[in-house]
Amino acid sequence: PPPLAPLAARLLLTIAEMAVLLALSLAVLLGSASSAPCVPSDSCSKLSDAKYCPVNDVKEHGDINRDVSQIKTYLAETPPNYVKAKEVYANGMYSSKGAGNRTLQGLAQKDMTSSGQYTNAFYSGALDLYGSTNAVWEDIMIACFGGSGTCSGKSDTFRKTIINKGCIGIVTAYTTYEMGGAVWKGADGQTSDVGAPYAWDEAAAFYIGNIEPAVGDGYTGSAPGNLYSPYEFNWKRDKDFPGGTAIHTAAIPIMNYGLINLRGSSYNAANVQSAQTAMYKIFSIAAIRAVIKYSWTARGNGTLNEEYLAECWAYWRSASGYISTVNKATVQEIDALLDWSLTSIPATTPCEIKTKVESMYKALGISCAMVGVWSDAPAGSCLASPCSDTSNTNTLLAGSTTYVDMCKVAASEPMASTEWHGAPAFTAITAAAVAAACDFV
Numbered sequence: 001p002p003p004l005a006p007l008a009a010r011l012l013l014t015i016a017e018m019a020v021l022l023a024l025s026l027a028v029l030l031g032s033a034s035s036a037p038c039v040p041s042d043s044c045s046k047l048s049d050a051k052y053c054p055v056n057d058v059k060e061h062g063d064i065n066r067d068v069s070q071i072k073t074y075l076a077e078t079p080p081n082y083v084k085a086k087e088v089y090a091n092g093m094y095s096s097k098g099a100g101n102r103t104l105q106g107l108a109q110k111d112m113t114s115s116g117q118y119t120n121a122f123y124s125g126a127l128d129l130y131g132s133t134n135a136v137w138e139d140i141m142i143a144c145f146g147g148s149g150t151c152s153g154k155s156d157t158f159r160k161t162i163i164n165k166g167c168i169g170i171v172t173a174y175t176t177y178e179m180g181g182a183v184w185k186g187a188d189g190q191t192s193d194v195g196a197p198y199a200w201d202e203a204a205a206f207y208i209g210n211i212e213p214a215v216g217d218g219y220t221g222s223a224p225g226n227l228y229s230p231y232e233f234n235w236k237r238d239k240d241f242p243g244g245t246a247i248h249t250a251a252i253p254i255m256n257y258g259l260i261n262l263r264g265s266s267y268n269a270a271n272v273q274s275a276q277t278a279m280y281k282i283f284s285i286a287a288i289r290a291v292i293k294y295s296w297t298a299r300g301n302g303t304l305n306e307e308y309l310a311e312c313w314a315y316w317r318s319a320s321g322y323i324s325t326v327n328k329a330t331v332q333e334i335d336a337l338l339d340w341s342l343t344s345i346p347a348t349t350p351c352e353i354k355t356k357v358e359s360m361y362k363a364l365g366i367s368c369a370m371v372g373v374w375s376d377a378p379a380g381s382c383l384a385s386p387c388s389d390t391s392n393t394n395t396l397l398a399g400s401t402t403y404v405d406m407c408k409v410a411a412s413e414p415m416a417s418t419e420w421h422g423a424p425a426f427t428a429i430t431a432a433a434v435a436a437a438c439d440f441v
Contacts, residue, residue, distance in 0.1 A: 047208040053407035054201035062210035066094035068228040112177040120180035126321025165314035178203035244372020253399030278397035290315035299345040326363035351382040
């Protein structure tokens, strides 16, 4: 048998080696939430739409929409649990990032130009319109969680609606931030899958989410109602305006087109810019449809419906900053028509708003045909009359339905919130570490 003293010394050294190796493997695990190719590389998980295939593991990014869902759950309690809802907003719950959590508050407070590096017309428009980063969403969210400031004296119904729909607006804005990051990184030559394509995948994950649809296939038919993502908000407005462009289904091939034009030798800056602009159009259409519909329902036949006013205001704000880049004065006029201090909405307001948004279609790159007509518009009203822009030749990018073939996860694998995609890599590294450290006899 080996001498005891050398063996004891070797055991002590082995313990130290194991500690170092395990620490290294843990670092890889924790880092996987912020930058992680799929392991194996062709085993990426699709998102809620079951079509777009990321080339990176962006599950944790899509999980931010689970936080949106959790906030809604807390606010649905009797009485509304603002304290717990705010904790999720401020501290996060499901979307891990490094050793901590990604938070909706962090998204709302983000400088979306990355200190001037990224070009993001969506963010710069909102910043110019509302004055500061926090003024866009953060100040409003905090006020409504606490019933203070601009939300002082407002009913629970109003406060809950602003918070719930505001979360959708925050995630929409952050989607555009990641798209801007992808555009910048592509132009900077970072076209490997962990560069610009990774940022674009993040945008897709934020926009679509990864919650498994309660009903349906995540793409056709009616919105399932449990995704809590900007994608589902767009989907619901498609149902309201069935004669217009189905923007939720149009968005997926557009996002895919952006991805495939960012990868390696396929990089095409003009095509990527076209995809980004097309998504801006989609977000604009969704906000416009919402303000047309909810300006009418908020009027309540002469009795203000504050829930619909809050919904109208928040959904409009999801893209009003970008829309203001073509006509700031007109957007400010619409904002004034949706002021929170209103005790009633004049009968002329919905038609005024419709006329104002229509005046901006051509400059936004959209058309009357794309927006469509609200299916429940009162017969004979201005809202039931389609607008006419025969000289408008704007189109929406078709994108590409040739999806990347890197999502070969078994179809039966659930998209569970507890799934940790870094686990396979961690298990392999840890096993290797233990095997190496234990090879001493």
